[in-house]
Amino acid sequence: MKAASRQKLDQRAFLEQVHECRDNGYLLSSKKIGSGAFSKVYLAYATQERMRHNCKLASDLRGKCHTMVQLYETFANSRRTYLVLELAAHGNLLEHINAMSAHYHCPGLEEEEARRLLWQLVSAVAHCHNLGIVHRDLKCENILLDDRGCLKLSDFGFANWSGLKNSLLSTFCGSVAYTAPEILMSKKYNGKQADLWSLGVTLYAMVTGKLPFKECQPHRMLYLMCRGPTFRPGLSPECQDLIRGLLQLHPRARLGLQQVATHHWMLPAAHALFCTTLCAIPEKTEKPQLRTSLHNVEPNADSDPPRSLLQLWRPQLQGTSCESASGPAPEPPGACPRQGADSAGLELWSTETAGRTVGRSRHPLLLCSIRSVPGHYPVS
Structure with missing residues (x-):
């Protein structure tokens, strides 16, 4: 009896989530692809109307060019907070x-x-x-x-x-x-x-x-x-x-x-990255252009590139002693x-009872992470 009551409550809560997502321009799938202590993760679609109002979302779904995991949007009510995240197609x-x-x-x-x-x-x-x-x-x-x-x-x-x-x-x-x-x-x-x-x-x-x-x-x-x-x-x-x-x-x-x-x-790995960079540079490139290219091996429109690592292995490749x-x-x-x-x-055990994972599907599928309470972040 308790199990049946619990199932009805879960179904009612899910229907509420479906309506709340639809009101914000997303179609929530019934496929739950992960859960944790604070949230549940579902596959979701972005509607055409939502994409017209979120230029970055529309651009990324047409062709990804960034190198960082994206948080596209958040919305919340008194009971839940929704995080719309990029889908990593090959899992974790x-x-x-x-x-x-x-x-x-x-x-x-x-x-x-x-x-x-x-x-x-x-x-x-x-x-x-x-x-x-x-x-x-x-x-x-x-x-x-x-x-x-x-x-x-x-x-x-x-x-x-x-x-x-x-x-x-x-x-x-x-x-x-x-x-x-x-x-x-x-x-x-x-x-x-x-x-x-x-x-x-x-x-x-x-x-x-x-x-x-x-x-x-x-x-x-x-x-x-x-x-x-x-x-x-x-x-x-x-x-x-x-x-x-x-x-x-x-x-x-x-x-x-x-x-x-x-x-x-x-x-x-550093040598392979170095050779790949050189292959992409025209033969008559001057040294300042080579340095610029090295600092943009993995272009990232969202943030500055991690400059330190590119500086780390370059002296080593040039024969300079490194600790x-x-x-x-x-x-x-x-x-x-x-x-x-x-x-x-063979199996590497998961550190969580139900680890947060991602599904394998094509665009315009997204991850919709639903937190039952507003997120709390530690201060120390």
Whole structure:
């Protein structure tokens, strides 16, 4: 009886949401593609009338040219807040890792693919940090892939502005599997250094198909963190070195974004980007034009490009010495063979009971995230 009553209430609430979306120019689909502690995510269509009143929305649906996840519109009433978001057609990184692991019967992504994605992720995090913004919830479920396979960082619900260089935060937030040890110990922490730990966990998940520390209890997690990560056979020493450099218990001992970008394991990605840029430049281009082109490898009309990373690897390519925690230069991509593993280890478990995911469909489908109460953002 209670289940039936609950179902009727859910149906009534959904019909209300359908009417509220329609009144604001969106057709809400019945397909729920994700849910979390604060919201539910549905597929939705933008009506022609809505697109006539939202030029940016109409332009993006005709042909995407930006490199960041878009929030197109918000509207609210006394009970709900609606967020109209861009649809990432290829889902999230967690889904991608699991799909590739199952397809090749080997856990994790190829190192070359992981390197390409990590370069984009580091660029995104560097852009945020340059603006004084810390994410505080970096994880595979919050990293989306568009229809070209390009990475986009999403879900800034726990983000915080950390303007002062040595300012410390105190809010316990994020997912336990990706959370830095200083946060688990309820210490005040540097948000940028906490993001670096989460970056290391994400890289580990990409190349191994699992999480380095899998425990629900914080004290057990801390015990595993003290022991350090273990690696599957066949993973290159350079990749292991980079992961260890990020998963340092002491926050100040972790590799910074500059050191990550110039790490030996990352250099093939920087070299590929450099060669791609050169191929796109006319032969008689002068040096000032070359510099301008390098700073616009990934044009972004919404915000300034993450300049720091482009400055990071250019000295390394020119032979200038750069600080790195790695050893000798790595072998070419693919030199370290992948070895098989038991099928039981293929699935990378989600850190949420129902992680926020995205569907696979064509435009003009959008994501409509519905919060039951007005969003609350932490202040520290």
